[in-house]
Amino acid sequence: MVFSSISSTEQVTWQWREGQGFSYLQCRLLEEFPHGFFTRHFGDYSLDELTQILTPDATAYRTKQVHGKQVVSPSQIMAAKTEFLEADGLGSDGRNQALWVASADCTPALIADVKTQQVAAVHAGWRGTALSILPCAIAQFLDQNSQLSDLRVALGPAISGEVYQVGLDVAAQVGRSLFPEEANLSSDEILKQLWESDVSPLIQDPDPAKVRLDVRCVNRLQLEKMGFHPEQIAIAPHCTYQESEHFFSYRRSREKAVQWSGIVSTA
Structure with missing residues (x-):
């Protein structure tokens, strides 16, 4: 199975890990940060239970994803008067924060700054990608004194271009x-x-x-136009649509289900 825009180098950048008897995916670009891309087998677990696998002391944060370009912080979530703040990106603003995104063919993107230790989790479907949600998230890092060269981006399992x-x-x-x-x-x-x-x-x-x-290819091209070097970006060599044993795919099953796809945490 060959996915467009994914090189053999990127394939060895990704490794399966074990948690609660099931496998989840990690990216070497983010190896110093607690993180993971989870599979359909974790669907019955709560966010707090999944957070325990990687960062037992962290508090889990999520949003109500609406296919937009809004990126919010845990502080904004805590201050909101609604149960879930509408946004498709989360950027850290403190310690012990576990940031979550869900996806069902859309791209879950995890971002980290290796110097400041700030992190972000972004839901980038075709609509969010059309609205440049990843560049919006990167802009927030830069506004908080990050340097572009210190950022690392992992684009997790999503529907591949060859079948989308x-x-x-x-x-x-x-x-x-x-x-x-x-x-x-x-x-x-x-x-x-x-x-x-x-x-x-x-x-x-x-x-x-x-x-x-190939939406993930567009995500990568957006980042490269901002000045990212290709070695700062990794694309998971996995397709949610074609790998039914691992991933939920809305386009494949037309079933609405939760797949907590990506988590990244601050220390």
Whole structure:
């Protein structure tokens, strides 16, 4: 099984670990931070129970994910008057904080600063990617005195480009995020540039009105346009749609279920 935009080097960057009798995935880029990408087998566990596997002393935080670009802090969650704050990203602002994201084919992204020890967890589906949620999260790090060269990003298991069929309009919406300085480009012009790029996030589909879209590739290209070096980014060589033994996939089953995909914690 070969996934577009994922190199053999990236495949050895990821390792399976054991917790509560099941496996979860870790990325070597974040090896100094308690973190993991969990599988469907952990679906019956609470966030507090899962947090105990990696950081027993940490408090778990989550949001109500709405496919937007809002990134909030645990302090904002604590101050909110609603049960769950609507946001698709969490950025740390203290110690012993475990930040969670859930996904069901969307990309769970974990970010860490190796110098300041700040972390973030981001839910980046196609809509959030079109809104540049990852660059928004990175901007918050930079606003808090992080240096771009100190940041590490792990893009966890998600639906791979080779099986993610979307309409041309969706591909153009997502692709537009790579050309923020060219607001007047038409959808056709955006798609043309994506096809002609050195690393294209598009794959041909038998239906001429459709295309296969590699959302994680777009996430990576967004970061590289910000100045990230490729070695600061890792993409998990796993597809939620194709690996039913490990991952829940909404597109595969059309079933609404919880898969607590990513956690990263501060010390």
